Amino acid sequence: MQHFDLAIIGSGSGNSIIDERFDDWSVALVERDPVFGGTCLNRGCIPTKMYVHPADLASEFEDAGRLGLTLARGRADWPQMRDRIFGRLDAISRGGLDWRRRSRNVTVFDGEASFVDEHTLRVGDKQFTADKIVIATGSRPRTLDVPGIEEVAHRIHTSDTIMRIDELPERLVILGGGYIAAEFAHIFTSFGVEVTVIHRSDVVLREMDEDIRSAFGEQLAKRVRLRVNQQVAAFEEGPAGDVSVITTDVNGVEYEYLTDLVLVAVGRERNSDMLALDAAGIGVRANGQIHVDAQQRTNLPHVFALGDVSSDHLLKHVANHEMRTVQHNLLHPDAPVSSDHRYVPCAVFSKPQVAAVGATEQQLREWGRPYVKATQRYADIAFGWAMEDEGHFAKLLADPHSWHLLGAHIIGPQASTLIQPLIQAMTFGLTVPEMARGQYWIHPAMPELVENALLGLLDAPRPAELERD
Secondary structure (H helix, E strand, O other): OEEEEEEEEOOOHHHHHOOHHHOOOOEEEEEOOOOOOHHHHHOOHHHHHHHHHHHHHHOOHHHHHHHOOOOOOOOOOHHHHHHHHHHHHHHHHHHHHHHHHOOOOEEEEEOOEEEOOOOEEEEOOEEEEEEEEEEOOOEEEOOOOOOOOOOOHHHEEOOOOHHHOOOOOOEEEEEOOOHHHHHHHHHHHHOOOEEEEEOOOOOOOOOOOHHHHHHHHHHHOOOOEEEOOEEEEEEEEOOOOOEEEEEEEOOOOEEEEEEOEEEEOOOEEEOOOOOOHHHHOOOEOOOOOEOOOOOOEOOOOOEEEOHHHOOOOOOHHHHHHHHHHHHHHHHOOOOOOOOOOOOOOEEEOOOOOEEEEEOOHHHHHHHOOOOEEEEEEHHHOHHHHHHOOOOOEEEEEEOOOOOEEEEEEEEOOOHHHHOHHHHHHHHHOOEHHHHHHOOOOOOOOOOHHHHHHHHHHHOOOOOHHHHHO
16 A cells, blocks of 8 residues: 555645645645646636726726716627636636646545545555645535426526636526625626625624724625525426526515526535544544634644644635645644744735724624724725725724734725735734834825824723723
């Protein structure tokens, strides 16, 4: 039986572990997917943003009127756009696989990996052993078990497949209210598709700060048909070969939506169910999340896990951070390091953009944590005047004792960029006064939104109990 120093299951962030420092290790790399490189490269972060950018450009006409411009809705050449995007990404994927196959110390196994015991893996009809094992199998779109779905399966998509369709539909129903639904709603409505978003909850982006998600829902509803508090009950074939989506609301009232395609964006599931973890005795939660400690070890000291399959945060930048932790701990077992999940940021690349890091206001209330807050509108900074901005803002939360930031939340243009100095401040312990007045802020650039929000915190009313002190 073949033996390796290291086995890695998954070719996304797990593949990045193998650099020149592992040249004298024998490594098995297992990938079940026909494409190499993981979700981010092939079906996630990167291709979606390559669609988001032209969607941003295509939707500029919506805001032009208040600037004295007359812009017409453009036309999207979907096949050209799709082929440009995947012509580039598919080549990177193929090149990455070819590079690994030509590596003298790496053996690539194509197929589903499963544990036979603590050190033995099976891939198809092959078995091999490894001293160290890394599980980096990621996640996949959650599917629906709804009556009629099989009959219209050719019109049902997930984020795995929707980006490679042959042509734009006239109508699209998106099921879900999270970041994937929000981003694809922006993409397709910007390209002239009639989009309906149906969500079973009463709010979209429900994990976000309450003021952010409220503003986002209001603005999304101006661009698409937004229907909340509705649950999908069935799919039926429509009268013109299209799809009838049947939903019910909280009172049992039934609704029908005719559409050409359906995008199911109701969350993601961790890819742990096919690994036969029980055979190795690896701990896993009911939701498929593998147990790991701060050093990314499972309950077996020689088995590590990283990324979506084990993390609380299904985000590529978190998977990359955890990969570096695993990489270090494989190379330096006598001097291990821990992953730092204190301030994990996220962003939604929709219109408007949303970005956040740290606690929400509702969390601070639930925790009984004293805080001060400040909200700064884009419309009240100089660059916001240039944009004639409407409805966008930054909201900051800080500890009134130490003046450290507790949370930062931005909705509006460039939110994913503007959040970065606030992530840096929280990570390295900068206080609000230090950050606000300890550096120059370019005038009249967009980061003045952050500067003014920080200054607003210093002037914000303090909690009553602190005033008494």
